[in-house]
Amino acid sequence: MATTSTLAALPAGRGRWRRDGTGNRWLAVLRTPVGAGAGLLLALVLVLAVLAPPLWGDRAAAPDTDHILEGPSAAHWVGTDNLGRDLFYRVLVATRLSVELALLATAIGVVVGLLLGTAPAVLGRRGGRFVAAVVNVAVAFPGLLLALFFAVIFGVGMTGAVLAIGLSGAPVFARLAQTLVATVAGRDFVAAARIAGAGRFRLLVRHILPNVGEPLVVNATIGAGGALLAFAGLSFLGLGVQTPRYDWGRLLGEGLAGIYIHPTAALAPGVAVVVAGLAFNLFGEAVAKGIGLVTSGPVAGAVAGPVIAGDRAPAPDGDVVLDVGELWVSFPGPAHPVRGVSFTVRRGEAVGVVGESGSGKSLTALAIARLIGEPGRVDAARLTFLGTDLRTGSERVHRTLLGTSLAMVFQDPMSSFNPTRRVGAQLAEPARVHQGLSRPAALARAVDRLRAVRVPAAGLRARQYPHEFSGGMRQRAMIGMGLMGAPALMIADEPTTALDVTVQQQVLRLLESIRAADDVALLFISHDVSVVAQMCDRLLVMYAGRIVEELPAAQLRTSARHPYTRALVAAVPDMRTDLDQPLAVIPGRPVDPAHLPAGCAFAARCPLASDRCRAEDPPLVADGPGRRVACWHAGEGS
Amino acid sequence: MTTVATTAPVRLGARLAENTWLRFAVRRTGRLVLSLWVLITASFLMIHLIPGDPVRTALGPTAPAALVQARRAALGLDDPLLTQYPHYLRGVFTGDLGVSMSSQLPVSGIISQRMPATLQLAVLAFLTAVAIAIPVGAAMGALTRGGRARRAELAFTSTSMVLGTIPEFLLGVALVYVFAVHLGWFPVAGRGAAGSYVLPVVSLAVAPAAALARILRVDMVAVLQADFVRTARAKRLPAAAVYLKHALPNALTASLTLCGLLLSTLVAGTVLVENVFAWPGLGSTIVQSILTKDYPVVQGIVLVYGIGVLIVNLLVDVALALLDPRSVIREG
Numbered sequence: 001m002a003t004t005s006t007l008a009a010l011p012a013g014r015g016r017w018r019r020d021g022t023g024n025r026w027l028a029v030l031r032t033p034v035g036a037g038a039g040l041l042l043a044l045v046l047v048l049a050v051l052a053p054p055l056w057g058d059r060a061a062a063p064d065t066d067h068i069l070e071g072p073s074a075a076h077w078v079g080t081d082n083l084g085r086d087l088f089y090r091v092l093v094a095t096r097l098s099v100e101l102a103l104l105a106t107a108i109g110v111v112v113g114l115l116l117g118t119a120p121a122v123l124g125r126r127g128g129r130f131v132a133a134v135v136n137v138a139v140a141f142p143g144l145l146l147a148l149f150f151a152v153i154f155g156v157g158m159t160g161a162v163l164a165i166g167l168s169g170a171p172v173f174a175r176l177a178q179t180l181v182a183t184v185a186g187r188d189f190v191a192a193a194r195i196a197g198a199g200r201f202r203l204l205v206r207h208i209l210p211n212v213g214e215p216l217v218v219n220a221t222i223g224a225g226g227a228l229l230a231f232a233g234l235s236f237l238g239l240g241v242q243t244p245r246y247d248w249g250r251l252l253g254e255g256l257a258g259i260y261i262h263p264t265a266a267l268a269p270g271v272a273v274v275v276a277g278l279a280f281n282l283f284g285e286a287v288a289k290g291i292g293l294v295t296s297g298p299v300a301g302a303v304a305g306p307v308i309a310g311d312r313a314p315a316p317d318g319d320v321v322l323d324v325g326e327l328w329v330s331f332p333g334p335a336h337p338v339r340g341v342s343f344t345v346r347r348g349e350a351v352g353v354v355g356e357s358g359s360g361k362s363l364t365a366l367a368i369a370r371l372i373g374e375p376g377r378v379d380a381a382r383l384t385f386l387g388t389d390l391r392t393g394s395e396r397v398h399r400t401l402l403g404t405s406l407a408m409v410f411q412d413p414m415s416s417f418n419p420t421r422r423v424g425a426q427l428a429e430p431a432r433v434h435q436g437l438s439r440p441a442a443l444a445r446a447v448d449r450l451r452a453v454r455v456p457a458a459g460l461r462a463r464q465y466p467h468e469f470s471g472g473m474r475q476r477a478m479i480g481m482g483l484m485g486a487p488a489l490m491i492a493d494e495p496t497t498a499l500d501v502t503v504q505q506q507v508l509r510l511l512e513s514i515r516a517a518d519d520v521a522l523l524f525i526s527h528d529v530s531v532v533a534q535m536c537d538r539l540l541v542m543y544a545g546r547i548v549e550e551l552p553a554a555q556l557r558t559s560a561r562h563p564y565t566r567a568l569v570a571a572v573p574d575m576r577t578d579l580d581q582p583l584a585v586i587p588g589r590p591v592d593p594a595h596l597p598a599g600c601a602f603a604a605r606c607p608l609a610s611d612r613c614r615a616e617d618p619p620l621v622a623d624g625p626g627r628r629v630a631c632w633h634a635g636e637g638s
Numbered sequence: 639m640t641t642v643a644t645t646a647p648v649r650l651g652a653r654l655a656e657n658t659w660l661r662f663a664v665r666r667t668g669r670l671v672l673s674l675w676v677l678i679t680a681s682f683l684m685i686h687l688i689p690g691d692p693v694r695t696a697l698g699p700t701a702p703a704a705l706v707q708a709r710r711a712a713l714g715l716d717d718p719l720l721t722q723y724p725h726y727l728r729g730v731f732t733g734d735l736g737v738s739m740s741s742q743l744p745v746s747g748i749i750s751q752r753m754p755a756t757l758q759l760a761v762l763a764f765l766t767a768v769a770i771a772i773p774v775g776a777a778m779g780a781l782t783r784g785g786r787a788r789r790a791e792l793a794f795t796s797t798s799m800v801l802g803t804i805p806e807f808l809l810g811v812a813l814v815y816v817f818a819v820h821l822g823w824f825p826v827a828g829r830g831a832a833g834s835y836v837l838p839v840v841s842l843a844v845a846p847a848a849a850l851a852r853i854l855r856v857d858m859v860a861v862l863q864a865d866f867v868r869t870a871r872a873k874r875l876p877a878a879a880v881y882l883k884h885a886l887p888n889a890l891t892a893s894l895t896l897c898g899l900l901l902s903t904l905v906a907g908t909v910l911v912e913n914v915f916a917w918p919g920l921g922s923t924i925v926q927s928i929l930t931k932d933y934p935v936v937q938g939i940v941l942v943y944g945i946g947v948l949i950v951n952l953l954v955d956v957a958l959a960l961l962d963p964r965s966v967i968r969e970g
Contacts, residue, residue: 034796137676140951142906145943149680152928152936153687155695229805233910236807237925256811256914260826263815270808281803371871374786395877403874410872415865420887430873481873 029287038282045276049099052092060089071262078268081254090251091268098247099276101162101240102228108166109227110220113173118181118204132178138171146171147230151239161240165230169223176219180212218288225280232273248273320344321489321521322368325382329363329545332375335594337363339545342382342620345489348519352536352553354529354568356590360545361525365491368523369408370398386488403434407482407520409511411494413474417466423477424450424462431484445484453480453510472503476510483514489521490514496531508535529556529568538626541565544591544601547620550628561623561635563606600632608633659959666955670948677944682726684940685933686719696739696931709739713934730941736934738927745938748923753942755829756908756919762835763842763908764901770843771850772890778851779858779889780881794855801848807910810841814914827916838915842907846900853896857889864888891958898954902947 029035064084071079078087116135120128138146146168147161154160181204193203234240235249236256243250248269255266322345329338338360345351353361367378370390383390388401410416418426427449428442437445443462450458453476466474475495482490492511496504512535515522526532532539533553541549541562549562560566570584588605591597599616603609612632620630685692693709694701713736714722729735735745782791817837818826825834861867862885870884912921920939927935 133672134676137673140673140902141944141947142903144903144906144909145940145947148909148924148928149684149940152684152933152940155688156929225803229803233805233807237910237913238929239925252808252811259811259814260819263819266811267815270811274804274808277805278800278803282799285799369872371868373784375784395874399874399876408869408872410865410869412865416869418866418870418884418888420891421884426869429870429875429879433873433875433879478869481869 029289032286034282035286038279038286041275041279042283045095045099045279048092048095050096053096056089056093059086060093061085069258069262072264078264079262081265087251087255087265087268090246091248091272094247094251094269095272095276097241097245098228098231098249098273101158101231101247102224102280105162105165105227105231106169106220106224108163109169109223110173110216112167112170113175114177114216116170116174117177118209120178120181135171135174135178139175143168143172143226143230144233147234148239151234156239156242158241158245161231161234165227165234168230169227173216173219173223176216177212180215184212215288218284220284221287222281222284225277225284228280229273229277248276319346320384321347321349321386322523323382323384324364324368324380326380327364327367327383328377328379329360329367329372330377330379333594337545337593338367341542341545341547343540343547343550345521345523347488348515348521349538350515350522350524350536352532352539353523353525353542354527354532354539355542356527356586358590358593359542360593361542362493364542365408365493365523365525369406369491370395370402371408400434403430404485405488407479407485407487407490409475409478409482409490409492409495412498413471413478414466414498416478417474419466421465422463423466423469426466427462427477427481427484430481434485446480449480449483450477452483453477454506455480470503471499472506475499475503475507479507479510479514487518487520489523491523491525493525494527495524497526497528504531511535530572533557541568544596545593546601546630547628548602548630550620550626552626555627561627561629562631563608563633563637564602567605600630608637662959666952670952673948674945677941677948678727678730681937681941681944682723684937685713685715688933692931692933693739696933712737735938735941738935739932740930745934748935749920749938749942752918752920752923755917756912756921758835759838759842759908759911759917759919760901760905762839764846764904766839766843767847767850767900767904768897770847771854772886774847775851775854775893776858776881776886776889778855779862780885782855783859783862791855795852798848798852802845802852804845805910806841806845806907807914809844810837810911810914813837813841827914829915829917834915838911838917841914842904842911845907846904850893850896850900854889854893857893858885861885861889894954894958898950901950901954905943905946905950 030039062085064080064086066084067076067080068084069080069082070076070084073079076086076088078091081087081090116131119131123131143165147164150164150167151160154163193206231240231247232249232252235247236253238253241247241250251269252266252273255262255264255269259266324344325342327338327341328336330336337358341360341364343351353364355361363372366372367380368383368385368390370378372378380391386401386405388398390398390402417423424443424446427446428437428439431437431442431445432439435442447458447462450462455461455473455476461469461473461477469477475498479490479495490511495511496507499507508531511522511524514520522535524532524535533556536553539549539551539553539556540547541551541564543564549560549565551560551565556565557569560569564586567584567586571586586605591601591604597603597614599612599614600606600609600618603613606613610632616632618630618632620628623629623634688695691706691710693706693713693715697706697709710716714725717725733746735749737744738748741748778790778794781787782794814826814837817823823833824837828834866888867880867885870880875884908917908919909921909924911917912919913925916922920942924936924939924943927933927939
């Protein structure tokens with residue numbers, strides 16, 4: 001377990017050139033509370049291991065026949081053993097031997113493990129495979145069983161126990177080394193060294209080992225904690241340290257016999273073992289976590305929070321399915337990925353939302369559907385669905401309305417279905433919950449809906465798992481799930497992006513026919529301008545969390561007025577595009593929502609940008625019938 | 639004739655390539671046979687790897703030479719290795735594991751007499767650990783999803799980590815002190831009425847329960863971020879259905895592998911706990927036998943523990959294949 005967590009923490013792409021940073025990163029770990037605590041504890045254990053025997057060795061060994069097997073007293077804090085020796089000092093002095101043996105056993109484990117683990121890289125294919133197979137078998141057995149096995153071979157006693165615990169840890173380190181070497185061996189610089197003619201051994205020593213050293217050291221630290229506990233176990237069983245020498249396990253075993261009269265004799269060494277074991281363990285884990293940590297840079301560019309203005313849009317008429325006013329989505333920190341979005345969707349209307357990734361279009365959709373969880377925050381002046389205000393009221397209040405009247409179709413049909421449940425059952429679920437149908441009735445409706453979205457052999461398919469469906473069929477099933485109720489609005493978030501081009505058209509046609517047949521309004525979100533123009537009546541163009549232009553889809557190619565909309569259109573090649581010219585692109589990159597500029601967010605990439613654009617953000621204003629635009633230079637330069 | 643001979647393997651090969659389940663079964667059986675062979679061979683070699691004469695070591699330097707010789711002959715140690723090995727293999731498969739050097743009782747008899755106590759302990763502890771870990775881990779996962787309740791997460795993670803690190807025998811000692819010596823609720827040691835099971839089972843179950851709960855929380859948090867959970871929420875299912883029906887089963891498949899690992903360390907943990915509680919099982923027997931150098935008994939019990947671990951690993955892989963059909967494909 002420790003091994004896997006550390007492997008996961010191994011940063012990708014680390015090469016030799018970053019080794020200078022190692023010391024700094026280990027120091028950084030000491031500055032975290034857990035790392036500092038564990039480091040302090042570990043330092044204490046190590047100092048005690050060095051200093052305790054010379055300081056108190058004599059006192060721990062001095063017998064006092066007047067005070068045999070006594071409980072704690074002022075003279076003897078933990079009490080005395082059967083020869084009257086002071087147990088407090090014996091526990092302190094035992095630190096040296098306990099830690100020494102644990103470190104020795106760990107060293108044996110690491111060295112043997114490294115030899116076994118790197119053998120495949122040195123021995124070549126066949127020999128390496130054999131070693132790897134043996135390691136794989138050995139790793140499946142718990143360490144204690146291996147330790148018992150080796151304890152039999154090496155005999156009862158300290159030497160035998162060190163070898164036993166060391167060798168029983170070797171398979172784990174071998175497995176770790178195998179994995180690490182395999183990761184590094186695939187990197188470019190190793191391939192380059194191989195091409196340059198470096199031999200296998202040289203490759204291992206010069207190029208591979210330096211790069212696996214750090215995770216190995218971290219795991220050895222954690223392993224030392226394990227070895228310490230294991231050694232205490234063996235000594236406790238009488239298979240480890242033998243009298244007259246003593247470690248914590250030995251003291252514990254001796255103390256347990258008299259636990260009725262004198263419990264501290266067993267508890268004190270027990271506490272010492274746990275504390276020391278934890279010190280190694282926690283420190284290793286803290287370093288492992290710290291090494292994988294990426295510190296976030298300074299956050300700049302503060303943006304005004306949601307200032308929700310009053311109702312600016314005209315009062316919606318009765319035909320409106322969805323009315324959104326001044327919708328803001330925020331996350332902790334300065335980021336406001338959606339900044340004051342307002343629009344309406346009428347019955348049976350198809351509205352497209354288009355923009356680059358990161359423009360806030362998906363978050364807008366999720367916010368409308370009340371699917372943004374903490375720590376995200378949604379604020380709005382208006383958020384009305386079928387006449388119900390969604391801003392107030394608990395999840396429970398709106399459950400039935402949203403569950404039956406709002407359908408969602410997500411981008412990736414592969415991951416949007418639960419892989420462990422049958423498709424039919426997943427479709428039937430909302431009907432059982434919201435419409436109170438019985439299980440057979442809900443399943444029958446699910447099959448009927450699958451048929452409605454043109455899934456062949458729907459009855460059979462309903463009993464299959466999602467991974468048995470093709471991508472297009474899964475997406476149709478997802479649409480079918482939305483049709484289990486009687487949706488008034490279907491929000492489709494990039495429904496065809498993850499699909500094959502050939503399948504895309506099928507899914508689009510299906511959405512089109514559903515809209516026509518049942519008068520379902522469609523909020524269609526896509527980064528693909530041509531798809532949106534084909535599907536929708538009206539388009540909302542989003543950039544950096546705002547709507548920058550709203551226009552009828554039919555006018556997109558001919559009379560878009562925002563430079564960003566025009567650039568989006570120009571970037572799509574059509575039949576008349578001159579193939580000798582390079583394809584048009586939008587220069588620059590989308591803005592980071594955490595670092596918004598003061599003026600228009602598009603100014604840095606805009607050919608028309610003036611000083612005013614850079615200073616002042618243009619408001620979204622009416623621009624002819626059914627149109628809005630947010631640009632100081634709308635329509636210029638065409 | 640020749641055509642039959644050539645098409646048969648081709649057809650088998652084709653079927654192997656087609657049928658992922660069959661391929662899974664073949665691969666898994668191969669691994670089991672290999673592990674079993676390594677285990678039996680290691681247990682056979684154990685007595686031969688002991689430096690010097692194991693019988694002399696066992697009987698002590700004062701034992702008469704004639705006795706040592708007789709014992710060597712009885713154990714078959716004078717035969718060449720190549721004769722002893724098939725003999726040992728035959729013995730293992732017919733249930734003949736030799737005779738104890740100290741009590742002269744058959745090893746298989748000792749094992750079958752001691753095994754129920756150990757099995758009870760291991761199974762009860764495993765069930766306890768799972769029964770505690772699943773609700774706690776899942777609830778903590780739901781509570782701390784998406785970076786919520788950071789303090790609760792920190793408290794839970796550090797507590798479960800400390801509990802997961804405390805070795806079972808130390809916990810056993812502490813539990814004996816508090817609940818047997820101090821409070822007198824349970825017996826200090828031995829196997830008798832139901833009350834005598836509580837402390838051994840708890841000391842075995844705590845560490846695996848803590849580790850499992852900790853992993854399950856992480857998996858649960860990850861699963862709760864999956865797209866299909868968003869789908870479940872978009873269907874407006876009650877929160878309990880989202881967590882229990884959609885998230886938990888998926889989080890559990892990820893933890894199942896760890897369950898197997900925990901169960902096999904738990905099997906090994908019985909050795910220590912049995913010695914704390916003087917529990918009359920295989921664990922206390924193997925330690926006694928190692929101390930008295932009763933090698934045939936040690937060999938037999940090592941074999942039993944090893945086979946137990948192999949069975950656990952096999953069960954986990956099969957359970958994983960049944961719960962998550964995709965793991966079979968991944969395996970092949």
